[in-house]
Amino acid sequence: MNFVNSLGIVFALFGAVLAALLPGIGSAKGVGATGQAAAGVVTEDPSKFGKVLVLQLLPGTQGIYGLLIAFIALSQIGILGGAAQSISAAKGLLYLCACLPMAFVGYQSAIHQGKAAVASIGLVAKRPDQFGKSMIFPAMVETYAILALLVSILSIVGIGNLKI
Amino acid sequence: MAVQQIKYIRLCGLKKDRKKILERLQFLGAVEVSDLHLQEDDIFKKSNLAASCSLFSQNVKEAKEALDILNREIPEKKPIFASLEGKRQATPKQYEAFCTRHDETVDRAKQIRMLSDEISQARADILKMEMQAESLKPWFSLDVPLDFTGTETVSAFIGAVPEEWTQESIYDFLARNAPQCGPTAAEIISAGPEQTCLFLLAEKEDCAEVESALAAAGFVRPSVQSDRPPKEQAGLLQKEISEKKEFIEQKQAEIRNFAAFRSDLQFLSDYDSMRYDKYGVIGRLVQTKRVFLLCGYVPAEKSAPLEEELTRDFDIAIEFSDPAEDNDVPVLLKNNGFAAPVEGVLESFSLPGKGEIDPSFIMAGFYYFLFGMMLGDAAYGIIMTLVCGILLHKYKNMAVTTHKTLRMFFFCGISTAFWGFMFGSFFGDAVSVIGSTFFHAAVTLPPIWFEPLNKPMKLLIFCFLVGIIHLFTGLGISFYQSWRAGKYKDAICDVVFWYMLVGGLIVLLLSTKMMVSMFDLTFIVPAPVGKTAGYIAAVGAVGIILTGGRSSRNPVKRILKGLYSLYNITGYLSDILSYSRLLALGLATSVIASVVNKMAAMAGGGIGGIVGAVIFIVVFLVGHIMNILINLLGAYVHTNRLQYVEFFGKFYSGGGRKFTPFSADSSTQYYQFREENKS
Numbered sequence: 001m002n003f004v005n006s007l008g009i010v011f012a013l014f015g016a017v018l019a020a021l022l023p024g025i026g027s028a029k030g031v032g033a034t035g036q037a038a039a040g041v042v043t044e045d046p047s048k049f050g051k052v053l054v055l056q057l058l059p060g061t062q063g064i065y066g067l068l069i070a071f072i073a074l075s076q077i078g079i080l081g082g083a084a085q086s087i088s089a090a091k092g093l094l095y096l097c098a099c100l101p102m103a104f105v106g107y108q109s110a111i112h113q114g115k116a117a118v119a120s121i122g123l124v125a126k127r128p129d130q131f132g133k134s135m136i137f138p139a140m141v142e143t144y145a146i147l148a149l150l151v152s153i154l155s156i157v158g159i160g161n162l163k164i
Numbered sequence: 165m166a167v168q169q170i171k172y173i174r175l176c177g178l179k180k181d182r183k184k185i186l187e188r189l190q191f192l193g194a195v196e197v198s199d200l201h202l203q204e205d206d207i208f209k210k211s212n213l214a215a216s217c218s219l220f221s222q223n224v225k226e227a228k229e230a231l232d233i234l235n236r237e238i239p240e241k242k243p244i245f246a247s248l249e250g251k252r253q254a255t256p257k258q259y260e261a262f263c264t265r266h267d268e269t270v271d272r273a274k275q276i277r278m279l280s281d282e283i284s285q286a287r288a289d290i291l292k293m294e295m296q297a298e299s300l301k302p303w304f305s306l307d308v309p310l311d312f313t314g315t316e317t318v319s320a321f322i323g324a325v326p327e328e329w330t331q332e333s334i335y336d337f338l339a340r341n342a343p344q345c346g347p348t349a350a351e352i353i354s355a356g357p358e359q360t361c362l363f364l365l366a367e368k369e370d371c372a373e374v375e376s377a378l379a380a381a382g383f384v385r386p387s388v389q390s391d392r393p394p395k396e397q398a399g400l401l402q403k404e405i406s407e408k409k410e411f412i413e414q415k416q417a418e419i420r421n422f423a424a425f426r427s428d429l430q431f432l433s434d435y436d437s438m439r440y441d442k443y444g445v446i447g448r449l450v451q452t453k454r455v456f457l458l459c460g461y462v463p464a465e466k467s468a469p470l471e472e473e474l475t476r477d478f479d480i481a482i483e484f485s486d487p488a489e490d491n492d493v494p495v496l497l498k499n500n501g502f503a504a505p506v507e508g509v510l511e512s513f514s515l516p517g518k519g520e521i522d523p524s525f526i527m528a529g530f531y532y533f534l535f536g537m538m539l540g541d542a543a544y545g546i547i548m549t550l551v552c553g554i555l556l557h558k559y560k561n562m563a564v565t566t567h568k569t570l571r572m573f574f575f576c577g578i579s580t581a582f583w584g585f586m587f588g589s590f591f592g593d594a595v596s597v598i599g600s601t602f603f604h605a606a607v608t609l610p611p612i613w614f615e616p617l618n619k620p621m622k623l624l625i626f627c628f629l630v631g632i633i634h635l636f637t638g639l640g641i642s643f644y645q646s647w648r649a650g651k652y653k654d655a656i657c658d659v660v661f662w663y664m665l666v667g668g669l670i671v672l673l674l675s676t677k678m679m680v681s682m683f684d685l686t687f688i689v690p691a692p693v694g695k696t697a698g699y700i701a702a703v704g705a706v707g708i709i710l711t712g713g714r715s716s717r718n719p720v721k722r723i724l725k726g727l728y729s730l731y732n733i734t735g736y737l738s739d740i741l742s743y744s745r746l747l748a749l750g751l752a753t754s755v756i757a758s759v760v761n762k763m764a765a766m767a768g769g770g771i772g773g774i775v776g777a778v779i780f781i782v783v784f785l786v787g788h789i790m791n792i793l794i795n796l797l798g799a800y801v802h803t804n805r806l807q808y809v810e811f812f813g814k815f816y817s818g819g820g821r822k823f824t825p826f827s828a829d830s831s832t833q834y835y836q837f838r839e840e841n842k843s
Contacts, residue, residue: 054797054801057794057797058797058801060794061794061798064752064756064794065748065752067756067759068751068752068755068756068759071755071756071758071759072755080762129512130512131512132509132511132512132513132804132808133512133513135801135804136801136804136805136808136809139801139804139805140805140809142801142802143742143745143805146744146748146749146802147741147744149752150744150745150747150748153620153748153751154620154621154624157617157620
């Protein structure tokens with residue numbers, strides 16, 4: 001039983017790492033794809049740089065949300081700042097679960113937000129006056145990343161107060 | 165806070181005043197000219213001014229090209245915030261005065277372009293000569309000209325054969341391939357693995373035989389021909405190249421002499437752009453032999469001064485009327501300093517359509533509020549406010565849209581700072597981190613309200629509350645719009661029933677134990693109130709079922725449609741949940757700020773002393789600048805989303821056309837024309 005319980009912190013760290021890992025990969029893909037589209041637009045019209053840059057950044061937020069969850073988890077389990085407490089296996093698994101919404105939703109939504117942002121870059125290339133609307137389409141996708149972020153934050157903070 | 169009232173204007177003037185009147189209108193910039201749909205006949209005609217228009221656009225092009233060339237030679241010195249400076253101020257008098265300098269400026273523009281053409285021609289020549297000189301290099305040791313063909317009795321072959329050859333291999337080759345020919349003399353001028361340059365002499369009668377043998381070996385004559393020995397020729401080319409280079413420098417200096425006329429060229433570009441637009445308007449006027457007729461739209465408040473100004477100086481007949489119902493009336497918004505900044509956000513969605521109010525003022529309050537909650541850091545807010553405030557103060561003439569955007573972020577900054585102090589975030593937890601790292605003191609900046617990370621549920625509830633208020637305000641506007649248009653039934657069915665249903669359900673939920681314990685509420689709505697709310701919600705629901713499909717005549721279809729519109733309650737649920745982003749984004753800012761502080765403290769705090777402090781400051785600055793930028797973008801995008809999707813979804817569809825007056829400002833690029841005696 002001691003051995004199983006000693007794995008608690010491993011589970012928790014695994015969760016934190018997943019939260020940083022998957023959305024980070026997703027955001028890299030999304031920002032990469034939009035970057036290519038944005039560069040194409042700028043070759044034709046350098047004055048659109050500011051607008052397409054904003055659109056390129058949109059799928060980048062998931063990576064940051066992931067970092068955020070990882071950070072909150074790391075400081076809750078005491079790896080960052082303060083002595084690492086011993087965490088029971090159950091609690092470790094709970095942390096792992098709490099990180100999953102951000103990890104998976106962040107990964108997928110970043111990729112799909114990237115696709116929507118590529119389309120929006122196409123929109124801005126043809127009709128720069130529709131920039132306001134073009135931002136909304138990718139932002140719709142981000143809603144789900146934000147919801148996942150919210151669930152992950154609430155869970156991690158909540159788990160910290162549990163006594164198991 | 166309103167959509168300005170627009171009047172239809174009809175102006176009839178004498179043709180001899182046409183130019184002056186239009187110029188005045190252009191400077192005033194108050195009238196949007198519209199087409200008058202009138203069949204042309206013997207009396208009423210429209211003039212075709214395509215020829216003058218193309219001349220003007222030619223001049224504009226010429227001026228812009230000349231400016232480009234000038235900027236390449238001597239780049240215009242621009243401060244960092246040049247784009248904020250806006251257009252230079254000019255007066256209509258300057259515009260008139262420029263008339264005398266117009267033609268000479270066009271000539272100057274042409275001269276600059278010709279000089280630039282000469283330079284590019286010379287550059288092309290240099291390139292050609294350099295290539296020639298390069299291809300002469302293998303022939304340098306040849307001391308006869310390359311076009312030397314021989315003497316009376318001897319034929320000379322000058323050319324190259326592929327691959328490397330030696331004198332012996334040439335003789336050998338000729339002996340085998342041209343056995344009949346007499347004595348030959350071969351000289352290798354240069355040899356390399358790619359090609360061998362060859363000078364070969366043969367008797368004249370053997371010429372044909374040797375030539376065909378050489379052709380078999382792939383012999384080609386040099387591509388450059390000259391009547392001088394190659395080395396001498398190359399020297400000559402070098403001399404010509406340096407002459408051309410001197411020529412280019414001389415021409416560049418000539419171009420630089422034109423630098424003093426830069427502002428004239430800019431003026432020319434604006435002047436002819438304005439004339440181009442003016443002639444475009446003239447082309448749309450209806451004219452008879454002596455008079456012309458102009459129709460268009462003008463904001464009601466500007467109609468009186470316009471009439472006074474025009475009748476004072478010209479003999480004209482002017483008439484204002486309310487635009488007809490089916491006219492495509494343009495939309496012009498008018499708001500005070502608090503609400504005007506968000507007009508840009510509204511405009512990028514859509515301007516108010518027919519019968520819709522201008523939501524700018526109501527939207528502005530929510531906009532700043534929501535933005536502040538999402539960014540929610542006192543220091544970031546103060547930085548934003550200061551930066552925008554200083555820029556606004558320093559650059560008075562910036563473009564209107566830039567001015568509005570900066571003012572919007574100024575107000576957003578104030579709200580951000582407010583929420584930062586409420587939630588105790590100042591560069592995240594910088595105060596306590598710096599205190600404990602460098603001064604070993606436990607200083608904290610206590611939140612005025614509460615710390616979100618400690619009580620996330622409380623903040624979540626608050627976010628939902630904000631969302632409900634926001635949505636209900638939107639519904640309220642919808643009610644007002646329907647009521648004002650006399651659609652009382654719509655106002656009741658589409659708004660009041662929903663108020664009853666959603667509002668009743670919320671109160672009902674708050675009276676249940678489950679909700680109270682889930683959200684950790686400190687109060688519970690008494691059961692009787694909850695029960696009443698339940699009844700109200702039920703009445704609302706029944707109302708929606710009965711009236712939701714009122715557009716259909718078939719009663720069964722009507723009820724089915726009504727049930728379907730009741731399903732829209734899920735839309736309200738997701739709309740309210742959508743406001744949870746206020747919490748998530750607000751937390752994101754402060755937690756990432758804390759991450760930055762922690763990293764800075766780990767990097768700098770471990771070392772301590774001056775070096776540690778320097779490292780701390782570097783990490784701190786870089787991290788926080790990145791965090792500000794990313795979260796600013798996030799807050800901006802998501803505030804827009806909440807306005808566009810959740811708020812506008814309740815009452816606003818837009819579709820108005822922007823009022824685009826015939827004005828000098830819309831045609832010019834460098835100058836802004838203002839009357840001297842007016843503000």
